[in-house]
Amino acid sequence: MQRRISEIWGSFYQAQEELFSPVMKRLFFFMYDGNDIYNAFKLSSVANSYFSAWILGKVTLDFSEGYKKLSDQKKLAHLKTFAERCFFGVPVSQWNEWAIRGMSETDFKALGFTKHVHQTVRELLFEGKYAEIQIKLRKVRTLERLTKGWSFERIYMEDFQRAYNFDRQSGFRLREFFSKLFPGLNFEEIIYLAYMQDKYKVF
Numbered sequence: 001m002q003r004r005i006s007e008i009w010g011s012f013y014q015a016q017e018e019l020f021s022p023v024m025k026r027l028f029f030f031m032y033d034g035n036d037i038y039n040a041f042k043l044s045s046v047a048n049s050y051f052s053a054w055i056l057g058k059v060t061l062d063f064s065e066g067y068k069k070l071s072d073q074k075k076l077a078h079l080k081t082f083a084e085r086c087f088f089g090v091p092v093s094q095w096n097e098w099a100i101r102g103m104s105e106t107d108f109k110a111l112g113f114t115k116h117v118h119q120t121v122r123e124l125l126f127e128g129k130y131a132e133i134q135i136k137l138r139k140v141r142t143l144e145r146l147t148k149g150w151s152f153e154r155i156y157m158e159d160f161q162r163a164y165n166f167d168r169q170s171g172f173r174l175r176e177f178f179s180k181l182f183p184g185l186n187f188e189e190i191i192y193l194a195y196m197q198d199k200y201k202v203f
Helices: 002-009 012-019 021-029 034-044 050-055 064-069 073-081 092-101 105-110 115-124 130-147 152-158 172-181 187-194
Strands: none
Touching: 012 021, 012 050, 021 034, 021 050, 021 073, 034 050, 064 073, 092 130, 105 115, 130 152, 130 172, 130 187, 152 172, 172 187
16 A cells, blocks of 8 residues: 555655645634644554644645635634644644643643643744743733733733732732743833833843
């Protein structure tokens, strides 16, 4: 079978790219979620295949032809989301969002992800520098929110999942969290930084 595939398409990878990628695109067109597609086909995935390359963020799907035919903005947004690099069916933007929010192993398990999946993403997407990149992502998010008028309390509670341990009377945890994120800066200085044109050059 493998020899026959090689004779027709050159390799199993090329055969899957030509035959299976249109199926994946069609599923996304019908609003299926990337993780659902991953779970549906993961058991039949083989090493060095087109599907395994997509799982590990090595290839992306091209929906440009589909964009031209769509007027449904919801579907268009869905396709654009999954045109990103994906890891295990989840777009990079979502993995970054989870990093910002500080998702735990228990949280990922509740979403159906194994420890192996989470570790693989940390190694491939975050290149083994998860904690360092998480801090940078949180800094960027904080500065973006401040320019939109968000308070530190709101950022702390809504973006970083810290509502459960917020001390409204002393605000100690709030100050402690942001002082670790922006060492040496107080709240006023962080706000000033948010409005600097070259603010992201500082980290």
